[in-house]
Amino acid sequence: MIRSLKVAVFLAYKGIVRANIGVTFLTVFILVLVALNLMFVPGLINGITDSANEKLINTYSSHLVIEAQGLKDQGYKITHVKNLLTSIESINGVEAVAARNSVGTNISFKDESNNERKINCMVYGIVPEEEMKVFEVSEWLVEGSYLDNRDRDKILLGIQLAGAGQSDVELFSHSLRDVHAGDKVTVTYNNGYTKQYTVKGIFHTRFIQTDLQAFVTQLEYESIIPDTHDTASELHVRLDNNADPLEIMRRIAMFNSGVDFQTWQQNAGIVNSMTTSFQLINAILDVVNALVAGITIFIVTYVDVMNKRRQIGIQRAIGIKNHAIIFSYLLRALGYLIVGLLVARSLFIWVIMPFEASHPFYFPFGAVYLSLELPLLIRTTALLLAISIVAAFIPVMLITRIKILDAIWG
């Protein structure tokens, strides 16, 4: 066996070194295209899901959402929030925690022509200082500025509510359309209380569910909704990268057993169904791409082997064992594949990804960047290796089965 391996390695090496440069280039080029095809679409889909998930975590849900057990609209709230926040922050793996109170409202705006527009939305009472540690909403302001802890009579609006004169916003026709920072809007809370607010800022995170939110300070909220001091409708917890959410949930439950947890995945809603759909599309494309890759590599190898039919016949005639010949062609195919993969990977990382990063694809939740994660790279490599081995094995095996004289003279 070692002798056969030695001969196979020798023949494969000589075959590659002495091969026609044009044919080698074409073979590697085709393999590069096949590999890029296998990287690009999953890379894009990974980028879309990564980007959507990142937006979801950074602007809408955080890693972990804690709610009081029971229905929110029936007034179930988390109590003794200050103590709970301190306890949660002390847990190893927790980066920050923010408490929110929420209430249903109606917001109206009268423009210069005295036309009034109204929308229904949730208004959240937040502590801006806490909020900025958990969410990135403050980084997506398109007008005005973010709330301060002590702000009163001021409101922060998402662009899907304000409109801000940007008719290309997805829900512009349902928004207040032309509200800008500094404008006055009237908020009617579901307890009947009505108050005028100055719009302090407008944010556009490009994540629609976030951009449909409005914020006032907790100080303001407590002045409108009674009995909400030191309470929260929900707590949002930001975790370290390596934190174990299950362990953290277990420890939080020890501080307060009357709470429910939702991970960001459970809280994803529409994003979840979108990423599930994309993963399904990805799986279908994977099968199609694998078939295309298999057929392409098979054709390339088949043509190569057919051109070497006489050489294979001679090798058999002089006593080279069939398995050594088959193995030499497998090694050749793998050699071409490895070069193809390396070139494709280099092109992807150093040319395509930087180019795409400077000209990103835009989706409703923002720019999407190609992503080449290790599992994708391993999967692509393993898939192409398996395909190459099968695609090279079949034609060589067929030739080693025909009569030696037929192989030499056809």
Added chain:
Amino acid sequence: MIEIHNLTKIYRNGILELRALDDVSFSVPTGDMVCIMGKSGSGKSTLLRQLGLLDRPTTGEIILDDISVTKLSDDVTSTLRLERLGYIFQEYALLAELTAHENVFLPGMMLSNEGVDYEKRAKELLETVGLGKRIHHYPKELSGGEQQRVAIARALINSPQVIFADEPCANLDTISSRLVMETLINLNKDTSVTIVFVSHDPDDKQYARNLVVLSDGKLVLDEQ
């Protein structure tokens, strides 16, 4: 000793049937130098290919040193070709991707008998056939006669018991032909290797000690 008993080879193509060898029997003693002659289409090359285990006869038997080799598996015949037989093709049949030196030592590398330095032996064999200075040349850089001598060196690398040569001079000029035939004669004399060669040139029978003549696939002469 090679014994050939009632060897018949029939090629079939649909309803057409061609009897290339018809009940051929003869024997080749060890160390002999046999020339198989006959007109074009007489079955010379077909016979040699059966003897060289490159093809299987339709009926009949070939016995090589008391072993019947006609019904052995492909793997075993491959081993026999590697260990005991050397085959020289009319068209040289060198591997284009390998140098003269590599062409010669490749079967040695496959056999890998302990204690034998095949690369060194290949070099020596190429020197023996007068190609010591062309060992790193590729087949396309060699003349027909030189390629045929590389093929002879390759056939010798594993010290075979028998060398089969299929019209080794068919594509060569007179000088190259003489060089090739002299190389084979010297090998036969020096190493006692059995040589069976095919030729259609009546002048070549001078090189043989034993002559086999075929006509229409039948043995018509077997003379010492």
